[in-house]
Amino acid sequence: MVLPALVLFIVFGVVPLVGVLVLSFTQWDGLGAIHNAGLSNWRSVLSDSQLPHSILVTFEIMILSWLVQTPMSLLLGTFLAGRQRYRAFLAVLYFIPLLLSSAAIAITYKALLDPNFGLGPGLHLGFLTQDWLGRSNLALGVVIFIVSWQFIPFHSLIYQGGVRQIPTTMYEAASIDGAGRMRQFFSITVPQLKYTIITSSTLMVVGSLTFFDLIFVLTAGGPGDATRVLALDMYKRGFMSNQMGPASVIAALIVLLGLALALLLRRLGGSTTASQQEGA
Amino acid sequence: MAVATSSSGTATRPARSPSFRARKLLQLNWFGGLAGWIWLAIVLIPLYWIVVTSFKDQSAYFTQNPFALPSAPTTNNYRLVIESDFPRYFLNSVIVTVGTILPAVAISFMAAYAIIRGAGSKFLAGVNGLFLMGLAIPLQATIIPVYLLIIKMHLYDSLLALILPSIAFSIPLSVLVLTNFIRDVPKELFESMRVDGATEWGMLRGLALPLTRPALVTVSIYNGLGVWNGFLLPLILTQSPDKRTLPLALWTFQGQYSVNVPAVLASVVLTTLPIVILYAVSRRQLLSGLTAGFSR
Secondary structure, eight states, X not given: OOHHHHHHHIIIIIHHHXXXXXXXXXXXXXXXXXXXXXXXXXXXXXXXXXXXXXXXXXXXXXXXXXXXXXXXXXXXHHHHTSOOHHHHHHHHHHTGGGGSOHHHHHHHHHHHTXXXXXXXXXXXXXXXXXXXXXXXXXXXXXXXXXXXXXXXXXXXXXXXXXHHXXXXXXXXXXXXXXXXXXXXXXXXXXXXXXXXXXXXXXXXXXXXXXXOHHHHHHTTTOSTTTTOOHHHHHHIIIIISOOHXXXXXXXXXXXXXXHHHHHHHHHHHTOOHHHHHHOO | OHHHHHHGGGSSSOOOOHHHHHHHHHTOOHHHHHHXXXXXXXXXXXXXXXXXXXXXXXXXXXXXXXXXXXXXXXXXXXXXXHHTTHXXXXXHHHHHHHHHHHHHHHHHHHHXXXXXXXXXXXXXXXXXXXXXXXXXXXXXXXXXXXXXXXXXXXXXXXXXHHHHHHHHHHHHHHXXXXXXXXXXXXXXXXXXXXXXXXXXXXXXXXXXXXXXXXXXXXXXXXXXXXXXXXXXXXXXXXXXXXXXXXXXXXXXXXXXXXXXXXXXXXXXXXXXXXXXXXXXXXXXXXHHHHHHHXXX
């Protein structure tokens, strides 16, 4: 019974994974024959100044969007854990951004932030009237904002479930000891959510390695190379410059980075086999 | 809600009385409340703007206040979108999504069943480990070899080229969630069915299937959302306009009509509408299942 899933996963999951490594040692333009290229792709990519830049941008987006998303999601998740009707209703509305495709979101924000016809000029608000996508730092900020807009609801729901599993006796005891709400939040809620935080962070961090659609449609990596993350770098080298070899080197780096980060976060959680199955 | 409780049965935390918890959380700090309402505004303002603007004509878009209701509402934008072949792209998206989800969930369910029933088998434990590893790997990074494979299989520029990798990519999460649910089915039920002469297939259909139905729905919706909104696979594995799926069509439409913002936003509304309707129908299922799948 396990065979159909296993076979499909091997053919389109495991084989391509190995294929990334194999192709990184070849020369291929995407159409013609594939030639052995030895280590030349690795040598050229690793000495290319584009690579450190793409890694830097990727990590900037990863870390900054984590810093925005995690506290906000924790706060909203704790808020949503209340059983009040209106909070359930809010949760329903929060979820809507997750229904939109990244392409749709990117298109919307592109129009919304337009320096001539967007929201800022329309409302005559000076601080909103900026060349948001035309300046490096602003464009990076916009990407982080949109990512948060899109994914904070998802992580809030994860935290909501986590908070609801915390035994209320702990809060009772804390109240008797005179702990205020803030104190309870930091001394009970946050520590109790340790594994949930690890799960959510893993999803955020590994997920951020694959922000492709959003950035591709929003800025195409620009202005200049300001938002050229690794995934975009891979696409541009492979499918725009027809250099699949170097692109595969980038792909291999993305895979290694994803695995390393997932393992690191798991180590941080000091988790057992049981939570390995629950997390991911 | 029953979904969440049934799967958290393995958690070590003791059960609590809901009424007491509700009372506790009622006094949740005002800070969380403030954040909650502010976030609602952040979520809703762009959505409101999309819908309102999509009913304006271009001159109204340039002159009117962005948040004002259209002074002369028009459906021309929607007409333009529909005439730009969107019904075909819609159909393509439906074919790819349904064509992915039905087989993906079916084979993931079978695999999850086998993994749970065959606990102790080294082979099955290894297979499970392999699927779990798939969760930690950004599978989109394997797009170049997938592209090569699809070319070699002579599937390039077909909808099947999108379906096959999508199935494979949905397997890890589906198996994870489904094994968690099948594990909670009491072993005695399987035993008593076996005594009555049921085969493994019989038990899969007669016992595991009905008991894990909520999880199956959750997994279908969750993966379906990912496939419906997928951009990278269609971008790389197809080429001709008649194979476009909706996100790709949105992107090309935006390239063509970038000046006509109301029309572009109408295309955003039209492509999202079916999902919003589905969501309205099945949200309870999705939200509770999601919580059960991740929040441990």
